[in-house]
Amino acid sequence: MKVLVAVKRAIDPNVKVRVKTDGSDVDLNGVKMSLNPFCEIAVEEAIRLKEKGVVSEVVVVSVGTSAAQEQLRTALALGADRALLVETSSLLEPLNVAKYLSKVIDRERPQLILFGKQAIDQENNQTGQMVAQLIGSGQATYASAISYADGNWLVEREVDGGSQTVELSVPAVVTCDLRLNEPRYASLPNIMKAKKKPLEILAADSLGASVKEHTRLLEVASPPVRKAGIKVGSVSELVEKLKNVSGVI
Ligand code: AMP
DSSP: OEEEEEOOEEEOTTSOOOBOTTSSSBOOTTOOEEEOHHHHHHHHHHHHHHHTTSOSEEEEEEEEOGGGHHHHHHHHHHTOSEEEEEEOOSOOOHHHHHHHHHHHHHHHOOSEEEEESOOTTTOOOOHHHHHHHHHTOEEEEEEEEEEEETTEEEEEEEETTEEEEEEEOSSEEEEEOGGGOOOOOOOHHHHHHHTTSOEEEEEGGGGOOOOOOOOOOOOOOOOOOOOOOOOOSSHHHHHHHHHHTSOOO
16 A cells, blocks of 8 residues: 655744845745655655555655755655655645645545644645545544545544544545654665655646646734733732733732
8 A cells, every 4th residue: 555645845844033124025035945844744644554554655745846846855864765745936825736636636536645733834734635536535534543444535534522433435535633653763774765765856847737826925914923921029019910901900
């Protein structure tokens, strides 16, 4: 069985995000980029399924500019077998990304397609769900455990106040949540080996996906700067400030 993992190049989660002075977007100039953390969890899960003998091949795919090869090499160093880059410099709208990915799925015919639950840059939480619709498969979002039994995928999902287990026929789309696993680090020898693993580049236009612009980014703004707090000398002063200054009581 084959598992396809969709991975996105995103701003590193440890970077303090800066907005461009004209408010047109986030400033990515000279900023460290990484594998989106939820995609790392998806890659880890695919590798664990291979280690358990459930799947035999792990393929990672990213839609983006040639810079995304860096994140694909990271996924190869973590243990993926081969990588595909759908190369495009256009804005990565979830519906367009989903259309490209569904073309890759037609070509690769995986039995499981793993996604992160969301990308931490745009926080869309849409791409996996859209792919499931486009390929007509079942889907389970927010997975906290994945197993395979009697020809179906069993997925435990995090829901309010507990968990839910669903059974999905093959092929299935699953989006991965934080508690699914703790991703490993790539060892130096595996980073070296990853340089020789296959990474195929597909021109986005060659896939025959009908994409168009549905969304335009109008403005990005930083959160308002928090005002410094004050120290109060007594409970009565606190109550007086809450009543007369902040007006919360
Ligand atoms: P989003 O819907 O943008 O929050 O992304 C959810 C998940 O979809 C990500 O964690 C990835 O698994 C996948 N995804 C989103 N954008 C891309 C992309 N450009 N290339 C590959 N996978 C993507």
